[in-house]
Amino acid sequence: MANLLVRNVDESLVQSLRERAAAHGRSAEAEHRDILAKALRTPKRKSFVEVLQSMPEVGEDSDFDRIDDGDAPRVFG
Template identity: 75%
Template sequence: MANLLVRNVDEALVQRLRERAAAHGRSAEAAHREILAKALWKPQRKTFAEVLMGMPNVGRGADFARVDDDEAARVFG
């Protein structure tokens, strides 16, 4: 494991880190590692096809039928 030294950090920010760590029952160093990991280890983006395949099957085709302009005007007008 590598070490990371961060200099010139605003004291108010350090205090907030300490408070956040204490609220979660861990050290400021552990909280710092968690914040860095969440910020930098972002999940891979899904492809458009994966997003579409992940959508639940809800309703029938008729439920999503296009409405004519007159009906849309009554609903949204």
């Protein structure tokens, strides 16, 4: 395992790290490792189904029916 030393960190950030670590019941060092791992881990790719399921409901299918008023020029033949 490698060691990581971070210098010149604002004291308010260090205090926030200590408070967050205490809230999770672990040391500031363990909390720091967890934050780094979550931030740098490759994000899991969503499946196509998961992407579709995450799309919001925006209306009924009929809301998107094409209206052919006959005045629009034909673009594709």
